[in-house]
Amino acid sequence: xxxxxxxxxxxxxxxxxxxxxxxxxxxxxxxxxxxxxxxxxxxxxxxxxxxxxxxxxxxxxxxxxxxxxxxxxxxxxxxxxxxxxxxxxxxxxxxx
Amino acid sequence: xxxxxxxxxxxxxxxxxxxxxxxxxxxxxxxxxxxxxxxxxxxxxxxxxxxxxxxxxxxxxxxxxxxxxxxxxxxxxxxxxxxxxxxxxxxxxxxxxxxxxxxxxxxxxxxxxxxxxxxxxxxxxxxxxxxxxxxxxxxxxxxxxxxxxxxxxxxxxxxxxxxxxxxxxxxxxxxxxxxxxxxxxxxxxxxxxxxxxxxxxxxxxxxxxxxxxxxxxxx
Numbered sequence: 639x640x641x642x643x644x645x646x647x648x649x650x651x652x653x654x655x656x657x658x659x660x661x662x663x664x665x666x667x668x669x670x671x672x673x674x675x676x677x678x679x680x681x682x683x684x685x686x687x688x689x690x691x692x693x694x695x696x697x698x699x700x701x702x703x704x705x706x707x708x709x710x711x712x713x714x715x716x717x718x719x720x721x722x723x724x725x726x727x728x729x730x731x732x733x734x
Numbered sequence: 735x736x737x738x739x740x741x742x743x744x745x746x747x748x749x750x751x752x753x754x755x756x757x758x759x760x761x762x763x764x765x766x767x768x769x770x771x772x773x774x775x776x777x778x779x780x781x782x783x784x785x786x787x788x789x790x791x792x793x794x795x796x797x798x799x800x801x802x803x804x805x806x807x808x809x810x811x812x813x814x815x816x817x818x819x820x821x822x823x824x825x826x827x828x829x830x831x832x833x834x835x836x837x838x839x840x841x842x843x844x845x846x847x848x849x850x851x852x853x854x855x856x857x858x859x860x861x862x863x864x865x866x867x868x869x870x871x872x873x874x875x876x877x878x879x880x881x882x883x884x885x886x887x888x889x890x891x892x893x894x895x896x897x898x899x900x901x902x903x904x905x906x907x908x909x910x911x912x913x914x915x916x917x918x919x920x921x922x923x924x925x926x927x928x929x930x931x932x933x934x935x936x937x938x939x940x941x942x943x944x945x946x947x948x949x950x951x952x953x
Contacts, residue, residue, distance in 0.1 A: 658927055659923045659924050659926070659927035660923065662927060662930070688934075691934045692930050692931075692934065695930050695933050695934060695937070696902055696930065698883055699883070699898070699902035699903050700902070700903070701880055701883075702793075702883065702884065702887070702903045703903055703904070703905075705785035705786040705788070705789035705790075706785075706789060706880075706884070707785065707788055707789045707792050708784070708785050708788065709784055709788040709801075709802050709805050710802060712802070713784070713788075713802050713805050713806050714777075714780060714784075716806050717780065717806055717809050717810060717813075720806070720810045721773075721776065721810065721813055724814065
């Protein structure tokens, strides 16, 4: 962990972490090509762990795309009622 | 139909969203039949998409009753406007965009001003992710299960949750989110980063609680 800047080329953790929103902005992959950022990452366990975790969270989020929740039956009934009251469509009351 | 200033017509979709929303067997035929007013086709489209639409509403709203109401609204809008769907983007992408816009309009009506995320739904100081550069971080174990992640996402402050769900789960780009939430792209990026930091905090907390439970059970 780097609290102070040891040389003009090295970044502090705060400076490194300020760059993270942009680093992760495109696709959430956290691809790093800036030499100063890479250098900090090599020497700072704390920021390396942070970057790995943020990448992991972004990856895991994709599994949430698969739906897990189901609306109750009353939702479809209300939709049918709504459509039935619309003169454009005629929906059978008990159809599902 | 216009939902909060945004036309409910199709827009060209980012290639990533096509990958995330592949065509579903029988969907194209059901769409064409639904355009002609076929009630059975409506039923089929509802059966195909109800879970994803409802899950999206639930994640954005965090409330079962409101999520069901918005699911109902989304499908009623869909069925009334299905004639304007031209098949230029994935049907599910079109439906999800419609749903997101309806939920955002609902939240605005409720008084949640989404115009400026930073000023209005930015979480309070205690909800914000902690930035402590002096303490040593422990890394996540790398085995976060779906239930733990769901729970952590549900407990995010609304502003963070909204951007996280739209970007990381639903696959919208920052420029699209900026238009939907009427904020800057930079704001969307910043909210997403804070959301992930907050999630990390919540997941680490959940891991250490689990560890404590295991230790207690072993005693």
